[in-house]
Amino acid sequence: AQSVTQLDSQVPVFEEAPVELRCNYSSSVSVYLFWYVQYPNQGLQLLLKYLSGSTLVESINGFEAEFNKSQTSFHLRKPSVHISDTAEYFCAVSPVPGGYNKLIFGAGTRLAVHP
Amino acid sequence: GAVVSQHPSRVICKSGTSVKIECRSLDFQATTMFWYRQFPKQSLMLMATSNEGSKATYEQGVEKDKFLINHASLTLSTLTVTSAHPEDSSFYICSARADGTVNTEAFFGQGTRLTVV
Numbered sequence: 124a125q126s127v128t129q130l131d132s133q134v135p136v137f138e139e140a141p142v143e144l145r146c147n148y149s150s151s152v153s154v155y156l157f158w159y160v161q162y163p164n165q166g167l168q169l170l171l172k173y174l175s176g177s178t179l180v181e182s183i184n185g186f187e188a189e190f191n192k193s194q195t196s197f198h199l200r201k202p203s204v205h206i207s208d209t210a211e212y213f214c215a216v217s218p219v220p221g222g223y224n225k226l227i228f229g230a231g232t233r234l235a236v237h238p
Numbered sequence: 239g240a241v242v243s244q245h246p247s248r249v250i251c252k253s254g255t256s257v258k259i260e261c262r263s264l265d266f267q268a269t270t271m272f273w274y275r276q277f278p279k280q281s282l283m284l285m286a287t288s289n290e291g292s293k294a295t296y297e298q299g300v301e302k303d304k305f306l307i308n309h310a311s312l313t314l315s316t317l318t319v320t321s322a323h324p325e326d327s328s329f330y331i332c333s334a335r336a337d338g339t340v341n342t343e344a345f346f347g348q349g350t351r352l353t354v355v
Contacts, residue, residue: 127281166242166348222339223340223344224270224340230279
């Protein structure tokens with residue numbers, strides 16, 4: 124079985140500051156890794172994913188995450204946040220080859236960006 | 239990305255009644271839909287997977303007679319919480335995937351907050 128731990132339930136940060144949202148997972152098999160973002164009153168949107176290849180993955184809006192197999196982590200980072208990044212962020216894993224069939228989510232981290 | 243719409247976004251019902259939640263794929267045909275539940279401060283938990291025209295597959299510990307799932311068309315799946323009780327109060331989220339492999343992205347609805355009083 125797999126599990127996901129998002130170490131921070133809330134992360135307050137000032138605009139233009141860097142941020143890291145932490146995600147650790149537990150699994151006895153290989154996994155795919157995902158980060159989703161949920162803006163108020165909207166559905167979860169895929170931010171980025173790691174399926175294979177380069178362990179550093181990037182999103183179109185400046186976020187990046189690095190898969191660290193030895194530390195079983197997939198932390199999400201952004202060097203400079205904007206007010207518009209305020210949202211709930213969910214880390215998820217799926218056992219290979221489950222893909223989107225067997226997503227296992229963390230409890231979420233609420234990122235609050237202040238001016 | 240593709241659009242998945244859930245209705246209603248919020249619902250309050252009396253204990254013992256049933257409530258239906260709809261999940262629609264607006265611009266694609268969803269051969270597979272997933273239903274999740276999220277309790278406060280906890281993770282989203284997969285409840286069941288449904289394929290159009292087939293019976294849903296429920297995760298361990300989810301009562302199929304209590305959470306009725308119907309996926310009768312390629313654009314609509316419904317979750318009916320039967321004889322709801324306060325402990326069923328939760329945030330229910332669906333996602334939908336077009337035909338393809340398990341690595342075909344699934345798109346999420348905005349969720350339905352159910353409160354049973």
